[in-house]
Amino acid sequence: MRTTCRNAFVHLCCVAAFVAITSEASSAENWPGFRGPARQGISPEKGVPVEWSATSNVAWKTSVPGLGWSSPIVFGDRVFVTTAMEKGVSFRLICFDRLTGEVLWNKQVFRQKPGNKQKLNSFATSTPVTDGRMVFTVAFDGGIAAVSTDGTVVWTNRDYEYYSQHGLAISPILYEDLLIVAFDGSSSGQDPKVGWQIPWDKAVIVAIDKNTGEVRWEGKRGLSRIAHVTPQIFGENGIDRLVSSAGDVVQGFDLKTGRRIWTASSPGEGVVPSLVIGEGLVFATSGFGESAIRAVRTGGEGDVTATHIAWETTEDVPKIPSMLYVKPWLFLITESSIAKCLKAATGEVLWRQRLGGRYSASPVWADGHVYFLSEKGETVVIEAGPEFKVLARNKLEEMCCASPAVSQGNIFIRSEHNLYCIGRGR
Structure with a gap:
């Protein structure tokens, strides 16, 4: 069932908000969805903070x-x-002022069915995605919604x-419209056990018109099992x-x-890490x-298992x-804190180190550094390269499972109860 808000005033407000926000963001680096602009955990920004604590080099901290x-x-x-x-x-969407941390609005999007x-996991784990005009969310029970940047629900889709x-x-992604x-x-x-331990054919990939909430197509997997993997886009022969x-x-x-x-x-089964792409390869x-x-x-076409797996490892x-591709390397962190750097093209291990703690968040790269955020709120910053070198260990002393975001010179870290803006205010 799809619900569309057709109020002309709402539409004009959405357009006005879009113009204002895109004007502000025209020269800034946004982080519009899970793992950033290309869903790879990569930020092109310079001067990103390397050292901080719960009380130092924090622009603001706001309760969530x-x-x-x-x-x-x-x-x-x-x-x-x-x-x-x-x-x-x-199920709610919250908007904060990036400069001050002030809560601008807190909107209920759905009454959902916890299960x-x-x-x-949580009942709000899916990371939203935005085009600057609307923010798109997926609720715990599959409800999909578009919310304007002023907090107005524009449309909802309850078909799934x-x-x-x-x-x-899983988190949604945007591609064109x-x-x-x-x-x-x-x-x-x-x-x-069906769909979990026993493969089934009910999994579906859905493409929805971002402007209307109408389903444009459905992709069928065939036999598969549970996963929580955010899709990715890659170029193939143009x-x-x-x-x-x-x-x-x-x-x-x-x-x-x-x-x-x-x-x-x-x-x-139960696949969580999202895909990363590089060297003409998909790393899964x-x-x-x-x-x-x-x-x-x-x-390729059809079943390419025998011809298209370049390398694999069970270690x-x-x-x-999720893993992190920074040409020509592939970085990873396991839940039990084993960090590794591999040659992406071959899988050769360049280094392997235990960082300590437990990890759920996906690593990010910025300005030559890799940031690993542990569940206890410690961010281990290393030099991105074929030799292992720790640059800093930064402790917030709060539970952290969400992946960090990097935007406009700051690192945004969500803990169990707070949202931090790390670095000087901009």
Whole structure:
């Protein structure tokens, strides 16, 4: 069921807000969705903070009501996160002033249905995405919405009722006028193993018109299992393609129609880390069970398992944090704090070190540095390179599972109860 707000005044307000925000952001580096502008965890900015604490080099700190592990996104002078209140029933989008941390608005988007989830998951884990005009969210039960930057719900889509034994953790992405969401859940029927431990054919990738909320196409996976992987875009022979993985598969899709073009087998379930791209390869992990990292060549038709897997390894496989590609290296962190640097083209290990602590957040790169944020709120900053060198250890002493955002010279870190803007105010 789709609901559209057709009020002309609302539309004019959206346009006015878009003009204002895009004017502010025209020369700034935004962080508009999960893992940044290219979904790779990479920031092109210089002068990003390297050292801080809970009381030093912090521009501001603001309390975040409710609970959610969505990552902050930044566009112009606004920062957005989702949260869940009332024991998960009230799914909300919050907007902060980037310069001061002031809460500009806190809007209920859905009354949702809390269900099963992993202990570390939340009822608001999906990171929103924005084009500067609207912010797009996915609720725990699969509700999709577009909210204007002034907090007005423009449209909602309830066509897809999502359920998973693990809860929902995927994030939507934008491509041209499409909002793309991968629903890789499991059965809510009598046998909970279906779709989780037993492959099924109900997973779907949905492309929605970002302006209206209408479904434009559906991509079918075939047999697969639970996953929480945010899709990615890659170029293939001058044509943009969608690449998406789930339990047991890594797949390429036509962005115009949703047709599945190729599939590579990647046995496992409960896949969380999102895909990263580089060297003509898609770097994927296979989640729980038969855990492995695989580098898959793009292209081909049909089942490309035998021809397109460039390399794979079963050692030190991250099951929650996404990997980080910084040419020519691939960095990773496991939940148990093993950090590694590999040659992306071959998988050769250049170094392996234990950082200490537990990790759920995905690493980010900025100004030659890699930032690893632990669940206890310690950010280990290393030099990005073939030799291991720690530059700083920065402690906030708060639980942190959301991935950091980097924008306009600052690092935005969401803890269990607060949102931090690290660095001098800009």
